[in-house]
Amino acid sequence: MRFAVSLPSPHRLSPVAMANRSGSLIWFRKGLRIHDNPALEYASEGSKFVYPVFVIDPHYVKPDPNAFSPGSTRAGLNRIRFLLESLVDLDSSLKKLGSRLLILKGDPSDVLIRCLQQWDVKKLCFEYDTDPYYQDLDIKIKSYASSAGIEVFSPVSHTLFNPEDIIKKNGGKPPLTYQSFLKLAGEPSWLSLQLFTSPSSLPPVGDVGNSEISGVPTIEDLGYKHNEQDEFTPFRGGESEALKRLRESISNKGWVANFEKPKGDPSAYLKPATTVLSPYLKFGCLSSRYFYQCLRDIYKNVIRHTSPPVSLVGQLLWREFFYTVAFGTPKFDQMKDNRICKQIPWNDDDNLLDAWREARTGYPWIDAIMVQLREWGWIHHLARHCVACFLTRGDLFVHWEKGRDVFERLLIDSDWAINNGNWLWLSCSSFFYQYNRVYSPVSFGKKYDPDGNYIRHFLPVLKDMPKEYIYEPWTAPASIQKKAKCIIGEDYPKPVVSHDSASKECKRKLAEAYALNQKLNGHVSDEDLKNLRRKLEADKDQEFKSRKQQKKLC
DNA sequence: ATACCGTTGTACTG
């Protein structure tokens, strides 16, 4: 039966009406795909109607004129666009199966609860998500559903493993090294199953009463101007694009079998050295499990292949590792009260942060990466390492949380667990502690590009720049500087700080902080941090004075 | 207590 217009709330429905409910609601959040989608499969099983819903949260998409780049408060325009493209693709796939995507706007929990009240829904299906944002949301939704007698199905399908299982296996705490994670994880249990079961048709959409439903909005619909941004990311969102990219990536079996992350060229932009599947994995346009299965199939048929951590499968397992640690670590995204995070008295100087964020550090190789990040929303992972090290472990010595925020906004693939994990890693706050080891484009360039053209494609502006300029901007011969200035402009900034990969000064600061952490067994109070910061500043002052004195004597 | 290890190092010598 079909319900006409709006319904009373479920606790006021007669038992007959409840019993007669025959539809399902699939709530898309991540997992924007048809293939390997257990929630969608379960929703359509034995259902007369299926309501495929995506809720657009104004908090996530509403233009924020005060943000430092075009976009909303939380997301840059590139990612918003990527999301909308993914939704268009999902809608068109659903239409081919006899259904369509219902777009609703508002606070997700309010909107969804209203749908459950008004529509013919017996089963509510959505992919399980470990991000704190969804964990909170899910509690609300689940508690409503159970009070209304609606069945909830929330399978783990975003990741290869259930982080909860791994943590349980490890005695309640997440593993903190990649190797121990590998041991605990083993092979995923579903590997022998045929995952790629896209439905051939779907039940029709039920009566939606008087709910306000729209098609997928354009960025103009959301209030953005057509020319808000000069250059947009060249990566198109959506499942179709994801599968196309996957097929292209894995068509070269030798490449897949021999993939070694550190050997790729981070500057190769038009033909990236990696698969650039991360944004599709982030939104679930591509199933990580399907990807994993494809890779395993290839490995089976070759004599030799690379292994984790550097292999392609290894990259997928890094994702699992960070998801697991992030899920099992309270306050994972901050320094304070974070069990696994070193307490370090970072600089409070926002001018340094701004210079880094706005690509005017005065180091073309850093600035080039930052411009590509802003304009294209994607940079090679090794390039991410370079700029993250530069911000936190050079003379800038800026808090990793601030760099994290910039990445979270600008990257089209920014993923809560992975982004925070990498910043913890690269700032030597957790997982990795060898603060004298830095990642810099100069060393990558030396290693991987004998022609010296290494950094060329980070940015079109830099593509014809002589390597001397790029590597050592302010010590290059005058003739080269002259040529470089023609390309970049006379007003190209002088370096904001001296930056000798990881400077002695920075190393000293970190060593101090580590000693403090050790002495206090990790329990470092705000007061301790303040004192240490004061001490560091006093030391610096002292050093400055003594240097002045020495000069005088000379 | 000690040795060894870690996704992709650095600096020097010849």
Place this chain on the structure above:
DNA sequence: CAGTACAACGGTAT
């Protein structure tokens, strides 16, 4: 340029 010495932290296994 290749080869070698060095540097260095916390976590884990022994």
